[in-house]
Amino acid sequence: MSLIVGIVAFVGFLVAGIVYKLYRSQWFWGIVAIILLLSANLIKDPGYLSITYSEATGRLVGNLVDILRWSAPIMLIAVGMVLVIATRGIDLSVGSSMVAGGAAAMQFLSVVKTPDSVSGAAIAVLLAILTGAAIGAINGLLVTYVGLQPFITTLVMMMAGRGIAKVITGGQNTAADSAPFKWLVNGTVLGFPVVILIALAIVTALALFVRRTAFGLVVESVGINPSASWMAGIRPNGILLTVYILSGVLAAIGGVFAVGSVMVVDISGTGYQSELDAILAVVVGGTSLAGGKFSIRGAVVGALLIATLDKTVLFLGISGAATPAFKAVVIVLLCLLQSQRVRNLFTQRRAAATADPAAAPKASVAA
Amino acid sequence: MSTVTPDAPAVATTPKATQTWWRGVVRTLTTNPSTLPTLASLVIFVGMLIYGELAYGKILQYSTISNLFINNAHIIIIAAGMTMVIVTGGIDLSVGAIVALSSVAGVMLANAGLNPWLAVGVMVLIGSVFGLFSGVLIQYFNVQPFIATLSAMFLARGLAAILSTDAEKLDKDSPIRLLGAKIKLIDGPKVNDLEITAGVILAFLVIVLAFYLMHRTRTGRTAYAIGGSEPSAILMGLPVHRTKLWLYVISGTLAGMAAVVYTARIGVGQNITGDGWEMQAIAATVIGGTLLTGGAGYVLGSVVGSLVLGLMIVLITRDGTVPPEWTTIITGGILLAFVLLQRAVTAARRN
């Protein structure tokens, strides 16, 4: 029990300490929502937040650990999605990239002679990544060189991608067994789930890549003002292509996580409606659907919120199939919050929106 | 449409009526390239029918054609609503989920003893309410159509699951089932009968009304104007907001009707009913020649698109050598081909 008190105190201290800074961040409401959900769970079960170390299995056990594990794939697709959305695009095919990547990995492991070898698992993961990259590349090429709208392109790919998965497995829910592959998702390091470590490592690496190269700068620039960026000499095609490929790759890794926990790819279930989770996470994270400034940290907070929501619904004894209704409530609330702000702006500065076309598209987003 | 243009090629040998009809087609095609995709899908449909008949047989017969319509009536109804929304440049992702909620609620209400026709009314009304929900979000809160309808989709799917996650079976003697009962029109040899259901009749009525709305009313023309250029439509003083709101309500209502038709035929409502139907409807609409960017498209084209998709399943089943897992990818491929065709047509029109 002392551990619980300690954790509660720690969380409380943390919240109090950084609340001001948080309040100024765009994903403040995401944090608030997570805390509210956790509080609801605490009311039902005062021990909800406790984390214990299981001597028998050698791993940390607790609801928070579950939430983190659950959030890993969502985090990856959300981070990919946030980059795509920053360029004024959208990627509706991430769920399909997940299932296609997962299918490639499972199918390989099911036919390869030595699925239990590390190299076999590595090739499986590589195949998944390549599948995701291919789907992303097709998206990117259609958006840049053919000039199709991102929404339409990825909508088509959302359909075709699940078809690709079915073709890869021959329509079966392919199962396989591979200890190293399984370890990636179910294993622990010092009691801590590997999957969380991998997800955090990838997100951190990506954040570093984005901010240490000028990639983040050009992505934001293109998203905020495409014509000004073009006039400044930025060539958008390569950037867009990279962003869609990244999104596909991240989704495929998310797919590896999703299939690895059960070691079977569910052709119709894996990654089902994940694109919606990703979009929701991005919106919660304060990135405007109109593109421009993006926040990877915000997307991570968004992914955590979704994972918390998913787990809370289950914990409160509601059917998991009902979770979408709660997500819908979150989306609508966010829409109204953002839109109300727009409205206030309207009443204060009657002409501002009409006078400043640069601001107008921002106002119309209000997602 | 039958006016003769001087520049159309004369076809001296054909009778006059055919000639005028032919010229009408040529004229429409030459003056309006956006009809090309619709025509292409019609050609594909006829080609599929002929190929199917030659390769597998028993395609061009009463029972197959009857079943094609009976089994796709609900998609045709949804696609009609989807077409109207897409013509304005919007999208409605909520239709499949509305079907789920509507059918689960309808079956539960009917089984609980509510007057079955009242239950049917509630089913349709559920669709209208969700259409209104999306429409209000889009119009009054400037939410992008796909986000608004996405949240409607989540909400409807989640509420359906809260009502029940089991398959709710409609009572065996429920009068609602009458709507799905087959009515024999022509008694052919063996089981080869021309049959129809109330659902097919409803689909037919929906198509006629939708055609009337889109082509014979100012509301319909405003929809096309919005899809062509929303700022222009506003500057022309057209009732843009009201029209958009209405079209989402109509699309939702039609989804409610589709739920009635489908539930009556299958006799089961479940929270996973209608999964992916929005994609089917969008695919049918696009294959039928409606531009996803808005401004061009025909409700009748979407009917053809629905039938192309339905027939494709029939042919794949008959063929037996095409693994069923290829269906999605084939549908996706066809969809991509049509989207690229649209892109080419719009590019050609711009020049």
Next chain:
Amino acid sequence: MIEDANGPVVEMRGISISFPGVKALDNVDFRLLPGEVHTLMGENGAGKSTLIKALTGVYRIDSGTIVVNGAEVQFHGTADAQRAGISTVYQEVNLCTNLSIGENVMLGHEVRGALGVNWKATHAAAAEVLAGMGLGDLDTRKPLSTLSIAMQQLVALSRAMVIDSTVLILDEPTSSLDAHEVEALFGVIRRLRDSGVAILFVSHFLDQVYAISDRLTVLRNGQYIGEYPTAELPRNELISLMIGKDLEALAELGSNRRSARRSEDAVPLLSARGIGKRGSVRPTDLDIHAGEILGFAGLLGSGRTELARLLYGADKADSGTIEIKGKPVSLHSPISGLTTGIAYSTENRRDEGIVGDLSVQENLILAVQAERGWLRPLPSRQAGEIVGKYVAELNVRPPDPDRLVKNLSGGNQQKVLLGRWLATHPELLILDEPTRGIDVGAKAEIQESVAQLAEAGTAVIFISSELEEVVRMCDRIIVMKDREKIAEFDAGPEVTVELIVDTIASHQAGDPAQPSEEGGAVA
């Protein structure tokens, strides 16, 4: 149609409209008589489009009154204005190209019968309206997209007639039309005028203004300057009213630059021959030498911006060649211009210049970074140097590199843009309206920076609506009108604003371009 043949159809009194930071209209009067073509004149930022938007219900006015047909009105949207009989035809055709010609004419006013819209009757009605405007030979069932832009403009005009407008606003309807098409449009405008419609016309082409309009109102910097019968206002006087200097004062505004900074034998830095693009610039020759400031003088719409964009690669020329230091180069995109050593600062600061949601620092290094490619980020030390240098040298206020550029004043945004281009160390810097809409202090600072740059050997092309600024700063001036170069002057005491104004005013459209070498008009 005319309620009172003598009174104005539209009377706007004391109209003021403010936007955050700008007073777009300040106590402006305007009146429009039935059966006249009335032109609204003014340079960029004069308030023309704001006035039109007030009259069409797009903007609400802060103060003042609008009287239409004798009744005071308050518009809450375009639909209100249309109901009051005011229709507008915009520069970009606001019709739906996906619909038929007849439908576009009749949208919202279709003839309805028992079975809904009666298309036969609707198309007949459309044909009738079109015939009334001399467009009887159009097939109303063809898609609008089959028509040229000019014909679409005429269809837009017909639409205005369907709703029985008493006031017709034509906002730069001719900017993309050729001479023949303009004549057809004018035919229709005259016909409408003779039927009693009051027409408000906006155009940047002086010849067109004098050809079509009966009276004109001049605005400048959001203020009402005056209303004149067109026939009684000489062109040079009109130009001086628009740019805000007396004719006498113009004569005194001579060049204080030394003439001909270049050495005659040196290879020009950039040499363009016959460079042009259909519909925007007629083929033009020009040379510019290192250390020289070359001015483009001309009114809005004269082709000055279009020519500059060709030289940077922002638009692709469809004729002519460009040589840099004697070597032919291909300029097909901004990045090709940048890597060739050319930088172009746009006149459209908000849409094509600043990236508002990025910081001062990010905006400053954007072009340098684009040149390096995003894989090779600018080392933070180097970025810091660039930012420190230009924030200090250009005196960016506040000197906070992390502030979002959209929160800076116009003048400081312009300085940031200038810094962005200077950071690429261009050999040729093209500045399009770098001093427009910014305060006097910032303006002087920017002018000084430009002079220093030229002193240090950079070639500069300087474009401004303010002719005295061009005359004062430039070593050589190219005068442009109606999308072509009409004269070239070497700077000297005898080159004054008046000379340029007279050159523009006296040049007739269709004249062969005057010899480009040694500026013929000086002698």
